[in-house]
Amino acid sequence: MRTHVKSIYAIPFLVIFNNFFSQQSVTGHITDDSGADLNSVIVINMASDQKVYSNSMGMFSIEAYPNDELRFVRADLRRVSVIVPPNGFNADLLVTLIPIPKEIEEVKVVKKPTGDLETDSRLAAKVNKGEIVQQAIGLPQPVGKMREKPAEVKQVLLPILLGSLDVQGAYDLISGKARRQKRQYKYDDLQEHIAWVRNRVDNEYFTKAGIPEERISEFIQYSFEVKPQVRTYVKARNLSGVLLRMEETMPLYLERLKQKKIQE
Numbered sequence: 001m002r003t004h005v006k007s008i009y010a011i012p013f014l015v016i017f018n019n020f021f022s023q024q025s026v027t028g029h030i031t032d033d034s035g036a037d038l039n040s041v042i043v044i045n046m047a048s049d050q051k052v053y054s055n056s057m058g059m060f061s062i063e064a065y066p067n068d069e070l071r072f073v074r075a076d077l078r079r080v081s082v083i084v085p086p087n088g089f090n091a092d093l094l095v096t097l098i099p100i101p102k103e104i105e106e107v108k109v110v111k112k113p114t115g116d117l118e119t120d121s122r123l124a125a126k127v128n129k130g131e132i133v134q135q136a137i138g139l140p141q142p143v144g145k146m147r148e149k150p151a152e153v154k155q156v157l158l159p160i161l162l163g164s165l166d167v168q169g170a171y172d173l174i175s176g177k178a179r180r181q182k183r184q185y186k187y188d189d190l191q192e193h194i195a196w197v198r199n200r201v202d203n204e205y206f207t208k209a210g211i212p213e214e215r216i217s218e219f220i221q222y223s224f225e226v227k228p229q230v231r232t233y234v235k236a237r238n239l240s241g242v243l244l245r246m247e248e249t250m251p252l253y254l255e256r257l258k259q260k261k262i263q264e
Contacts, residue, residue: 023065026084028093030058030072038097042073042240046081051200059092075240076100150181193234194220200239210254222256223249 030038037058044051045062046069054060064070066086073079077097150172172178194217206216223246224231230249233241 023063024084025061026064026070026089026093027059027061028089028095030054030060030095030097032077033096033098038074038077040074040243041077041097042243044071044073045069046071053205072097073240075238075244150178150185152178190221190224193224193231196234197239197242201243205243209250211250211257215257219250219253220246222253226252 030041030043032038037056039054039056039058041054041058041060042051043054043060043062045064047065048063048068050062052060052062062070064084066084068084070082070084071079072082072095074097076099078100080095080097082093082095172181197220198216203213203216206219207213211219226249227245230242230245233239233245
């Protein structure tokens, strides 16, 4: 009889324990401060680094454990963080993102998204022209790389004028080593930035837009060349800014592919 009583009390305890620590699907609806649905909002589980995007109706679904932090990010909107409670969300989570005021020529202008990503991207480009955005996901800024610094002409000539000679620097310039180093570093940085984007964006994002899977890296590189601001956002670790700018280059790249197929 005593063992039976213990079992009765143990069952509800196990149910509560399982609910507290089990992963769950958190769903929700994202709008702006006027109540308009927000699409293409990046929803990030900061504990697992899983990322999903809100659909055209502002809806999303993401897996999370109790006490995980969910972060909601979109360019030109203040990011919002929500902690998953121990008992989960019994209904859809309602999230409101508020536009970030922009000051242009001493006049504060708030751009509200229209819901159309292409239109909003153009608006963001006009407002943020010449500005490097270093917000959004909240990752730390890079601290640099341990590399041998290529020799520069000034570095070699200046000591000569002062009566000394940088032998190694002169050799690197004459032998072409400095030039090869710069070329290699430029290539390495390019591949690293392409990989940064690919590691954070599913292939489906590109293929749905019409870009073949085997050409995704080529498209990202094309975006860097056509719109250098895309790479600026990569360096700032601002994924939402990268996606917005790449949306602008997609039509150009797809037209280029179309013309290439015609020529073939």
